[in-house]
Amino acid sequence: MAPQVLIVGAGPTGLVLAICLARHGVALRIIDKNSGPGQASRAMAVHARTLEFYRQLGFGDVVVNLGIKVEAIHLREGGEDVIELPFKDIGAGLSPYPFVLAFPQDDHERFLVEQLKALGVEVEWNTALASFTQDEWGVRAVLERDGAHVACNSTYLCGCDGAHSRVRESLKLDFAGGTYDHLYYVADVKTSGPDNRDLVGHIGANTFALMLPVRSRGMQRLIGIMPPQAEATPEPGFEDVRPVLEPLLGIQVEQVNWFSTYRVHHRVASQFHSGRCFLSGDAAHVHSPAGGQGMNTGIGDAVNLSWKLAQVLQARADPALLDTYQAERIVFARKLVATTDRMFQLVVSQGASGQLLRKWLVPHLLPMLAGFGAARRTAFKTLSQVQIHYPDSPLSAGRAGDVIGGDRLPWVPQADGGDNFEALQSLEWQLHVYGAASPALDATACGLSLPLHVYPWTEAAADAGLLRDAAYLIRPDMHVALAMPRQELDTLHDMAARHHLRFAHRKFD
Numbered sequence: 001m002a003p004q005v006l007i008v009g010a011g012p013t014g015l016v017l018a019i020c021l022a023r024h025g026v027a028l029r030i031i032d033k034n035s036g037p038g039q040a041s042r043a044m045a046v047h048a049r050t051l052e053f054y055r056q057l058g059f060g061d062v063v064v065n066l067g068i069k070v071e072a073i074h075l076r077e078g079g080e081d082v083i084e085l086p087f088k089d090i091g092a093g094l095s096p097y098p099f100v101l102a103f104p105q106d107d108h109e110r111f112l113v114e115q116l117k118a119l120g121v122e123v124e125w126n127t128a129l130a131s132f133t134q135d136e137w138g139v140r141a142v143l144e145r146d147g148a149h150v151a152c153n154s155t156y157l158c159g160c161d162g163a164h165s166r167v168r169e170s171l172k173l174d175f176a177g178g179t180y181d182h183l184y185y186v187a188d189v190k191t192s193g194p195d196n197r198d199l200v201g202h203i204g205a206n207t208f209a210l211m212l213p214v215r216s217r218g219m220q221r222l223i224g225i226m227p228p229q230a231e232a233t234p235e236p237g238f239e240d241v242r243p244v245l246e247p248l249l250g251i252q253v254e255q256v257n258w259f260s261t262y263r264v265h266h267r268v269a270s271q272f273h274s275g276r277c278f279l280s281g282d283a284a285h286v287h288s289p290a291g292g293q294g295m296n297t298g299i300g301d302a303v304n305l306s307w308k309l310a311q312v313l314q315a316r317a318d319p320a321l322l323d324t325y326q327a328e329r330i331v332f333a334r335k336l337v338a339t340t341d342r343m344f345q346l347v348v349s350q351g352a353s354g355q356l357l358r359k360w361l362v363p364h365l366l367p368m369l370a371g372f373g374a375a376r377r378t379a380f381k382t383l384s385q386v387q388i389h390y391p392d393s394p395l396s397a398g399r400a401g402d403v404i405g406g407d408r409l410p411w412v413p414q415a416d417g418g419d420n421f422e423a424l425q426s427l428e429w430q431l432h433v434y435g436a437a438s439p440a441l442d443a444t445a446c447g448l449s450l451p452l453h454v455y456p457w458t459e460a461a462a463d464a465g466l467l468r469d470a471a472y473l474i475r476p477d478m479h480v481a482l483a484m485p486r487q488e489l490d491t492l493h494d495m496a497a498r499h500h501l502r503f504a505h506r507k508f509d
Contacts, residue, residue: 003029004313006141006154008167010123011038012105013281013298014160015112019057020306022119023427026313029152030121031143032161033128037109042186042262044102044212044221045070045292048384049408051097052478053303056425059115060097066111067103068213072198079202079247087199091380093463095411096419098380102199102212104221105295129166132157134276156309157277160302163265165283171274177267177337180288182208183226184264187238188219188257196220202248209248210289219257222249223289226261236261264288268334272326278305285333288340296385297336301329307427307476311501318500321395328390390479395499398483398491400472402465407480409472410464414455423453427476429503433487434461435469441487448496450503 005021007014010032018030046067054060071088074081091098113123130149132141139157143150159167168175195213202209202224209224222245230240238259246252265286272279281298305325311317381387389407390396396406403410409432412420423430431445435457445452455461457468466472473482473492482495495501 001027002153003027004155005029005158005309006139006152006156007031007158007160008129009159009161009165009281009283010034010109010113010125011160011162011281011298012043012108012112012295013283013302014158015109015116015123016053016299017158017160017280017302017306018121019112019116019119020303020427021310022116022121023057024307024310024314026310028121029124029154030116031124031127031129033126035125037113038106039258042184042223042289043105043108043292043295044210044223045296046101046103046108047292047296048091048095048097048099048380049386049388050296050299051101052095052386052411052421053299055096055421056427056478057115058425063103063108063111064097064101066107066215067101068197068215070100070102070197070199070212074198074200076200076202076249079250081250090376091384091386094377094380095384095386096413096421100199100292100383102214102221104214107214108295129161132167132170132277139276155276155313158305159277159279159283160281160298162282163267163286165279167277168269168279168283171271171277173274173279174270175267176270177265177286180264180266182264183231183236183261184289185222185224185226185236185238185241185259185261187222187241187259188214189222189238189253190218190255190257191220192252192254196251200249207244207248208289209245211249211251220251266337266340268330268337272301272330272333273322278322278325280305284329285337287337293336293340293385297333300385300388303477304329311476316502321499324390324393324395328393328395331392332388395475395481395495396479397481397495398485398488400470400483400485401467403467403472403480403483405480405483407483409474409478409480410466412455412458412461412464412466414460415458420453420455421478423451424474424478426451429476429481429501430474432472432474433469434458434466437471438487440489441471444489444492448492448503 004026005028007018007030010030021028051060054063073085073087075083089098127143127145130142130144132139138155141152143152159165197213200211207225212221214221227244230236238256266288268285269279272284280301287294308321312319386408391406393406398405430451433454437454467485471484471487472480475481
């Protein structure tokens with residue numbers, strides 16, 4: 001069967017997009033010019049929002065068990081310990097995954113490849129996109145494998161092919177931004193002494209180093225800026241870094257598994273959507289290392305795009321629904337790239353502002369803020385991406401309690417040990433009520449083939465900002481489309497009619 005979607009690039013973004021589409025029953029092909037999953041990848045942090053998506057797909061807890069929960073951040077400056085910030089369950093009450101997980105991207109990619117294989121889809125390695133054209137009927141691509149050219153026709157094309165995206169370049173889309181002056185390194189090493197299970201970071205003028213644990217190999221992942229003298233060498237290696245790195249992080253390296261260098265960019269594509277083609281992940285936006293946001297943002301792109309493609313391909317929504325992908329994701333990407341760039345530049349700045357941050361704000365202000373519950377919650381919401389919302393989207397409307405259309409559905413644990421996220425594993429539209437549903441709402445939901453989940457009104461629901469007896473229309477990606485304080489049926493019918501939404505419930509194995 002001809003694929004409905006051709007995905008170019010099998011990094012985390014492309015793999016999650018493929019898994020989601022397969023779960024939605026969409027025929028697809030996924031290709032990658034490389035011979036297999038990455039060997040020297042850099043992303044380590046898996047945030048709560050990504051784990052929530054993985055729970056929807058049925059493997060959130062499996063990923064948690066493969067990684068290591070970061071329980072504290074140790075910051076150093078000038079080779080000395082400056083501060084220890086407790087990080088264990090920093091988001092308690094906000095997410096079923098109230099922590100940051102250390103799970104290296106190379107292990108992560110191999111895991112996702114196996115999940116996709118279990119759904120009957122194999123990544124086509126050593127296969128590159130040579131060219132493509134598009135028109136109102138579809139996309140005609142030419143793939144290159146072992147020197148031979150093969151035609152591939154599809155309805156849509158998704159470029160998940162990284163910062164040097166062939167898809168983006170072929171569409172002639174601008175990729176404005178810049179490249180940091182420094183050369184970066186990444187390495188897997190074995191250190192002497194007891195195993196480190198926390199995040200250790202060094203900040204300083206024109207220097208930056210991180211160490212995180214890698215469970216699968218009992219190693220430590222090191223990420224940082226190459227020292228100027230090492231950067232000047234033709235082929236820098238770990239021994240060029242060792243004399244500077246070890247005193248910075250307070251470690252002794254006994255064994256080096258691998259070492260690689262790379263450049264870091266901060267850029268956003270001018271468009272994420274052109275005709276029948278879409279950009280996601282690094283093909284659409286690249287970031288500084290600050291906050292470990294890049295990979296998680298790409299996965300968020302994939303989840304957002306996947307259900308919209310599925311609904312349109314299955315004639316369950318108007319094709320204009322696809323326009324909301326760019327409208328929702330490009331705003332967040334621009335803001336994130338600007339924020340992480342400013343943060344990173346400030347941390348490594350040689351000027352007075354950088355010195356003030358490192359010498360006073362970090363050792364004195366951060367510990368004080370860490371002691372306040374509100375500050376910890378705000379930090380978690382921002383870092384974990386559970387705060388991402390789409391208030392200006394055509395798919396967002398209404399307010400009920402503190403929840404407005406476009407917000408992520410708040411997490412509410414239930415007295416029986418379950419929670420309101422369990423129902424979201426259907427990957428379908430659904431209605432939620434916390435309190436009592438009126439007979440009219442029940443009848444309307446039945447008529448629309450829209451699953452209705454009614455939860456008891458509890459203190460946890462109130463703490464989450466929900467309104468008693470309000471109705472919330474939930475999208476397949478766990479965001480609230482409509483918040484209806486009085487279970488207004490007319491607004492529900494209006495949204496369904498405006499986007500030609502068909503809510504027919506479907507189940508996939």
